[in-house]
Amino acid sequence: MNTYNTINVGRRALVTGASSGIGAAIARELAAIGIDLVLTARRRDALDAVAATCKGVKVEIVTADLGKPDAAHALWDAATANGPIDILINNAGFGYFRRFDEVDWSRDAELIQLNLTSLVALARCFVDAHKAGTAPAHMLNIASTGAYQSVPNMALYAASKAFVRNFSEALHDEHLGTPLSVTCICPGGTETAFHAASGGGDYSWIANASMKSAEFVAHAAIRAMLSGKRTIVPGLLNKLTCFGVRFMSRRLASRVATQVLGKPRFALPTRSLT
Template identity: 50%
Template sequence: MPDLRHHRALVTGASSGIGREMARQLAAWGCDLTITARRRERLDELAAELTAAHGVEVRATACDLASPDGPRALYDDVMAAGEDVDVLINNAGFGHYQAFEHEPWEQLAATLQLNVTSLVELTHRFLPHLRAGGRRAYVLNVASIAAFQPVPYFACYAAAKSYVRDFSEALAHELAGTGVSVTCLCPGGTYTEFMDHSGQTLGRVAKASMRDAQSVARQALLATLRGRRTVVTGWMNVLSCFLTRFVPRRAAAWSSVAVLGKPAPARPELARAAIDVAASDPGPDGREPGPGSDHAETE
């Protein structure tokens, strides 16, 4: 069992799903935590639970990373608290399974802000501190198996996750030998709240590859501590991502729809709920993915 005493992890999207399970696993390994999401009540409950169960220091701070001001506000909050973060987990994210033209621009903008811009900004702001700590440090970015192919009706979400994967792998190369490792988690379907808000109805194949958030979180964290650059969870997902490289891109897009099915009719109120959940938690990201939330991955 890893010994993470005297380490501190910052976990975004920690109020549910994969992010919450990562916080629980890290606490069990003795790691102090700063946990963030929009839903303060849930964060406070989780902080109390982990402190009582494992005796670690857990500080909860509410932050909306779907807002352009969110990353700077979170960074300033951590600096003001004098916390020495050496494990950065960019887990918050979300997506909505719907035709691009039917999605409100506000939701698309929030998707890109949360899944891409906030993740990159937090990494950029914290990286000098990770390098200056004088010991091994870790960055874990949550993408998705959607990063491996175009996914119709998840056009922005899948493209954002592709960005996260490429960014993470490139940064891992840049930081080789510095003592800071970068890992990209690419979960497939994961049982989290994202499924309630994404507007997705899973087909038989997609349901067969679903995993629980606890096992995804543990696998991701162990891979991070070992310095792996990319980790795909679940053997069916590993096989799918491997085979995708041999399939024409147009066929890969078609297969995504064949597995995930067509989206439900557009419902503005569902889109609004997705934005609200996201910024609070996902997700999807695996788990995998809800706005600002912990990933409840939707592939």
């Protein structure tokens, strides 16, 4: 059962990275409260499968690779062709679990494009579309608990999520008192294909104990977004971890992250799944 305040909620949402994991779960959460959807990712077959589970609403599919330059603006044009976007879910992203010097620059460039540049481009399109509006508009950006500290073997990914968190919180504060709200969610480990796609790790019991389902994260995210929250960390252990970092030196926090995540476990695929 959905426990959301849906008064004055927009009627059409764009969800990036919607082909699996948190993005797919968010799409289903939004459909359950009557929000029409524009779903995007690279894989049409996976998007079709997700769309089939989003009952009772209109679902459009736009295939796009946001790891490519200028893909964000082309996506925005396609997504708004049939009507305005009232809710933007910036979920698309990927990471890898390896030393920085063990991965080709082309992969890092794609990560920066997807996790940062495309997210900012879509955020700008959304803000420009709503800055003079009077109807409620909601932006939800997906970061990570990695946004609270440096994470060895996920150096660039965690740094990109720190950017997302800081960027989102600044936008939230810039638009206080307006119909436009911006929320950032910082999940910890989530039961998705991300771990295999990133090369995974020999995780400690703490990391495994704090793992949440994509549905849990999606529900927390949408509830926070519709409540106009600034930042949320879903899950008690994840909250305690992010709070506890404040009392550690940055060097100690980095060492703890290394112990919690362990060593790379799986082979590194050529590309993430979403």
